[in-house]
Amino acid sequence: MKTLLKSQILRSFWILRLHHRWFHRHNRFLGSPIFAQYEAQSQGEQQLPEYFNFASDVLDKWSQIEKEGKRPSNPALWWINGRGGEVRWSFEELGVLSRKVANMLSNQCGLCKGDRVLVILPRIPEWWLVTMACIRTGIILMPGISQLTAKDIQHRLQASKAKCIITTDAVAPAVDSIAGSCNFLQTKLVVSEGPREGWLNFKELCKEAPDSHACVRTKIHDPMVIYFTSGTTGAPKMAEHSQGSLGFRPIAHKRYWLDLTPADIMWSTADTGWVVASLGSVFEPWALGSCVFIHSLQQIESTIILNTLSRFPITTILGPPTLFRMLAQSDLTSYKFMSLQYCLSGGEPLNPEVMEQWKSMTGLQIYDLYGQTETGMICAVKKGMKIKPGSMGKACAPYQVEVIDEEANVLPPGKEGEIGIRVKPQRPLGFFSRYVVVKAFVVLSPAYTLQDKAKLTLQLQEHVKKVTAPYKYPRKMEFVKELPKTVTGKIRRNELRNQEWGRV
Template identity: 65%
Template structure:
């Protein structure tokens, strides 16, 4: 980015002033009564509390800080839609509204503590309201991306036993097509600016009349808070359960947790609401620090929208998948001035060192990498002030002891490739998922010796930095989306043209990797119209499962490599793809 001397001086002054004020404000607020009762816990002088609820212990305490006259410089939630629409809620307003929603869930949707609710909403303020309301009422939230198909939604409702689903009027017909097959579903709540719909409760109308008096449920620190469906290499997605402690208390217990924001920061996480990155980067971590959560209601990530937003609004921290930064550096950035932005974070998949170099050259800003999974939250990161080693994921995030282990769970020497693992014995660290719901076998499989194994391979250098090498299994990570090959293959096999199919990762300059399908055709089909058949199969997958899972590449083969027992050797196909790079 080319800037005048005046602009450079102005930017330097702004950064210095912000850092100076941030240091004092952070010290003031984190040392204030907001978290005073947990000081002994953070210093390791006392064990974790038995009871904890993020809404009452964090959000309500910040609201009280506002009432006491210590007004925060930014709202708790700042939402825009790009068309002039805007919402700004203080912590106090967030508290009032979320209590009203908690009453709606309890009284109108007939949900009780411990019940599960499937929430499929785009980046709209109601997603944050409902999430906080569920925490208040002790209801377990199951976030879902708006790209889910009817089949995906039916599976999630049936397997989870969710008693309520929340979505928009646009998704309502999809839900209605499978609602009769979800026997435990007792309430459908619709968020819509328009009229109502038969068989649905109107969120907007109920919110107008709902009482704001609600007593927060007293939850235990190990009580479930959220459940995420996470893809595997075989079978349908599993339900990873995360507790009040793993999501809500971990940022309190570790003040320099990966984001390290302050009450002066405006935090923008561009991830989809269906992914855990949004919960980590746009709910729990920034709000523990009293930071402002900024949201742009983008149907999809558009570089021009991102760049204009960073120029127009005082966003200090941005978090996104590497695809975001790969897209941004392809633009001419000389006309954009990011006067407030000072911290950029990439998470979800490895980031190319070349992209980091281009971003630094064009903006003067570094990109800090972070690494984690649904099951772990953030496990490694390059924190503020740490030396950046392009290509490295940084060091372990507290309280994790991250090591590289072999197949017998022995810690490998520095520089030796193995599996990335987190020590869980003698004490399981705060932050890890509790279990795979109703799947004890898969839960046990994540433990090897004294460690939780991630399924990712890497190595640790002499300075303790961890470097990602690749997946130990066949999971495909495309633009931050984890895609199980089984789901893609199952969708393809539903088409009469497909006799056999195998899905693997294939390198892609923008998304890092994409799904490639190797297809063996049924005898009745030929390759006379290859392009037409390819498009037909791609569209078929989009309809059968979530569209982001469709194979962007496809190759028709006579046979698939298999083991002596008949299992497809995806590893052989994947190796073939990546050796071409």
């Protein structure tokens, strides 16, 4: 991924290194009466509120609607473990319990608005309580998958300067092995039935915590969640999301993607450490008052998925293509999905054969979607659109997405190119921390090798400002023993650039 600027026409795109010939912004909702409203949102014409907090403005509002008897009897969170364990919480119960956890984080853990907490929990109800509690307090949540190693956890704690970590007994030993090297870590909280030395016990503290809590007032652009990328081109990087980019966005385009209602029950099979879990099992369904269904899924097996879809009134399922490929190879004759209406897939392209096979077996279409850690949902095949095999559908508001060439020229329909997201005039939160800057690599002569490098950097920067336009001076500087060169003695600048991208 890289940023490409065209200063002459003030156009800037975030380029995703993924070639796709089927996406084009001029795809239309076929006959949709709300298309014009969608276009207004995607062009940024809808006014955003200055203040917004998902816990108080969404969760608590649905709790009030429940009390007034204006919402179906579906729970807000319906969790099972496949072994007889079950939790059914209403929005009111979620509110009470998340306020208790909010008090626990603020009081016993000593955290306050803006502090960061690393949360490594499997698909257990406590993850949803911690998520809402962090939002209530303005504490920045950083989810992680349970498969993280000690080294992975160390990197996340050090890079984020997290003050607290919340996890289970299974991960706690890995945390203890590296905690001493994480200078900002102050509190360790374990979700466990018993005590653990050096750790606060989540369940015990939650029992004692009061259920009265005043939600902090957060602005719509205040940070809410940080996700770490997969780290395919270097160390995992932090991608920040705000109250607006994850929390308010589902409200803004609620009728254009999932189109859920309070009577719907949605099941996202994603691990809690990925951004799709936030989208599919927190913000999207709860923004619409729907029930979030969760199976602990210690292992993904077709029989578990099929039995669950048959036994429970799930109306919408969101899973990766591998899930649907696995299900399409199963014998479905003994299963009946009486409630299932909507199937969504994302993470990688879904081959047309699986889509056709699934439809012939169940009568249901699979709607494709595409996003990434930094953005959330970028584009999706929405209800009302004709499904085309291989198509990623239409751009999701507020993103303006085009297929472009290497010079950021918009390509016509049917042409293959790069997927570009416009980042001007306003930079979307979570993409990057700054634009590309000039960096100089300097080989010192023997007379300067012992000099103070910080002073040398300032001197060289001032020198460049005097001999050329001041804005051209190198913002970063690295002193090296030698530069990579070709056999003819030319500097291999590509190697230096690639080295820098690996460090980002």
